[in-house]
Amino acid sequence: MNSHSILTKKTSQLTNIIDDGKQINVSFHYYNRNINSFINSLFSKILSRKNIPFLHSTVTTILRELITNAIKANSKRVYFKSNNLDMFDDKEYNAGMENFKSYIVSNQEEVEEELKKFNLKVTMQINNSERGLKIMIINNVPLHREELSKIQHRIQKAGEFKDFSEVYSEVIDSSEGEGLGIILTMLFLRNSGIGEQSFKISADSEKTYTSLIIPFDLSPVEITSKIQDGIFKEIEELPTFPENILELQKLCKTEDVTLKKISDRISLDPSLSVSVLKLANSAGFLTRNRTEYVIDAIKIIGLKNLEALLITSSARKIMNEKYTVFKKIWDHCNKTSAYARYIAMKFGYAVLSDSAALGGLLHDLGKIILLSANSALSEWISEITRKKELRTSTTLEEVSIGLSHSTIGELIAAKWNLPEYIIESIKNHHSPLNCSAQYREIVYIIYLGNHLCNIEDKVSQYYFIEQEVLDMFKINDEEELMKLHSEIKTMQVIESKYN
Ligand SMILES: [Fe+2]
Ligand SMILES: [Fe+2]
Incomplete structure (x- = not known):
């Protein structure tokens, strides 16, 4: 049986579990093509059965963004650990961040090994709730104060944009494409009728939680x-x-x-x-x-x-x-x-x-x-x-x-x-x-x-x-x-x- 056949079977079974009113948990250490296919397949089934198949590209794009962000946060921990840097010291944090980006690009395999070794993982929980389909992305590290405030800032900034064309002219054309993902996520949520308020991010001393609720009855914008x-x-x-x-x-x-x-x-x-x-x-x-x-x-x-x-x-x-x-x-x-x-x-x-x-x-x-x-x-x-x-x-x-x-x-x-x-x-x-x-x-x-x-x-x-x-x-x-x-x-x- 090839990998697509396994995917088809598995994602159909997982969707049945959700339909039965139970919760599914899927964990992974990093993101790759197989995981991408898995998410595409799973949400194609979940959303079709809810008669909102047209949300497929919106939802998978948002999830891809959230999951890769969570993995990036985990990788950051690996990097700081292996370089003996303290993430919670502002000075060391800024110093570490200088080199982190180039490190993660050129040492992908090494990062993946380390993520596995330290068991830093991202778990996706999905279940039906009263308000709609609830998706929770959990990574088992807490957010740094600096990171949380950056995200909050971007969410707030997203609210200032009226539509995609404004984002394109202001964010894409500016040298820093940074944070575009979260801004697009917010706009996608708003324009799709899912609503910006359905997205929440929080952290306790051990984990970071990002949740998204997709209402079965979309509340249409004006x-x-x-x-x-x-x-x-x-x-x-x-x-x-x-x-x-x-x-x-x-x-x-x-x-x-x-x-x-x-x-x-x-x-x-x-x-x-x-x-x-x-x-x-x-x-x-x-x-x-x-x-x-x-x-x-x-x-x-x-x-x-x-x-x-x-x-x-x-x-x-x-x-x-x-x-x-x-x-x-x-x-x-x-x-x-x-x-x-x-x-x-x-x-x-x-x-x-x-x-x-x-x-x-x-x-x-x-x-x-x-x-x-x-x-x-x-x-x-x-x-x-x-x-x-x-x-x-x-x-x-x-x-x-x-x-x-x-x-x-x-x-x-x-x-x-x-x-x-x-x-x-x-x-x-x-x-x-x-x-x-x-x-x-x-x-x-x-x-x-x-x-x-x-x-x-x-x-x-x-x-x-x-x-x-x-x-x-x-x-x-x-x-x-x-x-x-x-x-x-x-x-x-x-x-x-x-x-
Ligand atoms: Fe059709
Ligand atoms: Fe057709």
Whole structure:
């Protein structure tokens, strides 16, 4: 089993423990790539299950900052000890600090050995509390008065900055980039709705404690709540789903329905008839002769495909008429749909393949409204996206709005009275373990299909995937997942030949 497979298993288990109301403790002496991956994986699961996955980069960035600071404080002790300097003597402290920075950079391995030898460690405690997810970083050395006052000063200074652009022009451009971490932490807390007051640092005679509480219900900042209200209003004002489409969809599912009955209904709607004929004559269906009759078209595409066509084209039509057409999102949905269908067929869920494919086609529906609702924030967001070289602005938008695209999508699907399994798939496509038992399989299939697409686009990784989902498909390690992925991609190439 490779290290990613162990990580996936371990972080899923630890998240289950937290969900059971218990506390987990993880200790380490220093920070490295493995620990970084571990924290990324763990918080991807914890935050997804709380339906705040968009806080992932905010929370992991803050934790990375807090943990490396704690390790730095520990390393400082090692350095002072091995140089026979007294940290609590102001004069010796200042003298020691002169050389400490260059020492720690050039003697990393030595520092790590010493940290282990003196058992100077950082412990991360995580548990659910009434106020939210509580994360405590403890290092087993007390803070020096000088250090504590420096930190307090930076926290206070952070409060003076209005936004990121001010920090960038004042701190980054000044020669001393010192303390930027803590200032950014405070701004991240403020802008994400977690709140600056959720962060506390204290020390007793033996240890230093840094705590962070992530509320499950983010308290949106003023601008955020305005945008949230705007989004709810947008959803409210969306046109209702065409009644005839919903009726037709139900008709397709009736047991004793005849093709004639369905085709008669479709023929009443000229634009729908055109769509059905277009699909039947498209390269995806291998027919020798073009058909001009709706009834023949239905025979070619099948009732299940017809249902997907009805729902998807109507949903996309409503969205595309009202908002900018986000081709990238629909392309990603199409791919997720194809992947989900393949997964369902391969792993013995053939009966679910059509429903999973349909869920995949709509799963990121909420992103459209999210991306359209940003006018008030757009300037700020594009600025940060550019400066921080973020891949996509969606996460940042969600952070600043405090609402996930899964929730927005769920609300839209519910407003449109779409089938329950679609609502559930949209709602939980990033938090599969939260779905109701009845729809578990279909949600897991879409979740995995979406993950494979995201891994392909380099916005996700194997060790972010919930272990329970991998277990359902009996995927034991990263190699097996990647094998599945290349299989699907080959299939995609074959299919595209007919397109
Ligand atoms: Fe998504
Ligand atoms: Fe997606």
